[in-house]
Ligand SMILES: Nc1nc2c(ncn2[C@@H]2O[C@H](COP(=O)(O)OP(=O)(O)OP(=O)(O)O)[C@@H](O)[C@H]2O)c(=O)[nH]1
C-alpha cells in the first residue's frame with residue numbers, strides 16, 4: 001500500500017447534535033421550481049455578460065453554501081433513511097482504492113478524483129491508501145491482510161469514515177465495517193450524497209432520492225445489522241407509517257417501505273416530466289434547434305453557458321455543481337433562434353442508479369440537435385474524461401447526436417497539451433470560458449452545425465406580411481432579400497410549415 005501524506009487536523013469528536021431528526025422543511029414533496037424547467041427567452045433586463053464576473057453571475061452560490069448536508073427525505077421512511085443519511089454526514093475520512101489496471105499515474109489521478117469527490121461532500125481527507133491487486137477481494141474489497149493496516153491508519157488518524165473507490169457489495173461493506181470499526185461507504189454512496197446536497201429543483205430532489213433508495217434497497221441486508229444497532233426508538237419499536245406486519249422481520253418492513261416510496265417517487269417524476277414534455281413539444285413545434293452542453297463534471301459547462309448567454313447559472317469549483325438543466329434561448333449571427341442547455345456533469349463510473357433516476361433529464365440530451373462536449377484541457381487526463389463522457393452518452397442513447405468537441409480552460413492548459421488534443425480531435429474548438437478566448441469561434445461552429453431549414457423558397461412578400469419576414473428571421477435563413485415597390489423579394493431556406501405559408505407569394 002502507498003499512502004498520501006497526512007493533511008493534518010485534530011481528532012474528530014462526534015457531535016451528538018448530528019443525531020437529530022431531519023427538519024420538516026427538508027421535505028420537498030410539494031416544492032416546485034419552474035424556473036429551472038423554463039426554456040423561455042433571456043431576461044430582457046439581464047446584465048451584459050461582460051459586465052459580470054468571469055464565471056458569470058453567481059446567483060445561486062450563497063444559497064448553495066447555506067445548504068445543510070441533509071438529504072431531503074420524506075417522513076415515511078425516516079426510521080430507515082434517517083439513520084442511513086446521518087451516517088453519510090462524513091467528517092474525517094480515509095480513502096481506499098484498489099488499483100487493478102492502468103499506470104501508476106492513472107491510479108494517482110483516480111485517487112485525486114476520489115479526494116475531490118470526498119471534499120465536495122464536505123469531508124476532510126486524512127489519508128489515501130491504494131492497493132495493487134488484480135481484482136478487489138470478494139469479501140473485504142482490499143486484501144484481507146490489508147484490512148488490519150487500514151484499521152491502524154484509521155486509529156492513528158482518528159478517522160470516522162472510510163470511503164472505498166468503487167461500488168461495493170453489502171457484504172463487503174459490512175465485513176469492512178466490522179473489522180475497521182468505523183463507517184465504510186463506497187464511491188457510489190458518496191456521489192449520491194453529493195447529488196442529494198446539490199439537488200435544488202423538486203425534480204432533481206426526487207430523482208436523487210429515487211437513486212438513493214434504489215441503492216439502499218440493494219444493500220438493506222448489509223445495513224440491517226447497523227440499522228437495528230443504531231436506529232433505536234421508533235424503528236426498533238416498529239413504529240412509523242405502515243408499522244410492522246405480523247410475523248414480518250425488520251428487513252421486510254424496510255424493504256416494503258422503500259418500495260412504496262419508490263413507487264411514489266416514480267409517479268411524481270412522471271408528473272414533473274409531463275411539464276417538460278409540454279415545453280419540449282412547444283420547442284419542437286416551433287422548430288427551435290436545441291444544443292446541449294455536456295461534459296465531465298467541473299469542465300466548465302456552466303461557465304460556458306454564462307459566457308454565451310449571460311444565463312447567470314451557478315459556477316463552482318466543485319463536482320456536480322449543476323444538477324438541474326438550465327435552458328436559454330439565444331440567436332445566431334443571422335438571428336436564427338436556438339436553445340442552449342447546461343446539463344449535469346458526468347464522471348467515471350457514474351452510478352447506474354443515478355443514470356436511471358435522471359433518465360428524463362438526460363433524455364433531453366439524447367434529443368438535442370447538437371452536443372457541445374466541453375472538456376477540461378487543464379485536467380491531467382482529458383482523454384480519460386472524453387472516454388467516460390462518451391460512455392455515459394452511449395448509455396443514455398445520445399451516441400448518435402452530432403458532437404462538437406470544445407477544449408476549455410485554454411488559459412490554464414499548456415500549449416503542448418492543446419496541440420496534442422487538437423491533433424487528436426481536428427474538428428475541435430479551443431476556448432476559455434474565463435477569458436472569453438475562442439468563444440466567437442465556438443459560436444460560429446455551433447451555428448454552422450445547427451440543422452438547416454429544409455425547403456428553399458423564392459417569394460415576393462408584400463410589406464403588410466411583416467410577420468412572415470419575422471418568422472424567416474427567427475427560424476429560417478435568408479439567402480438574398482431585396483426591397484422592391486411591391487414588397488420584399490427573397491430567396492430563403494425555411495421549414496416546411498413556413499414554406500406552406502409562403503406558398504401564395506411564391507415567384
Ligand atoms: N481558469 C479557468 N477556469 C475555468 C474556466 N471555465 C471554468 N472554470 C472554472 O472551473 C470550475 C468549474 O466550472 P463550472 O462552469 O461550474 O463547471 P461545470 O462543468 O458546470 O461543472 P459541474 O456543473 O459541477 O459539472 C469553476 O471554478 C470555474 O471558475 C476557464 O476557461 N478557465
Ligand SMILES: [Mg+2]
Nearest residue numbers: 301302321322
Ligand atoms: Mg455546472
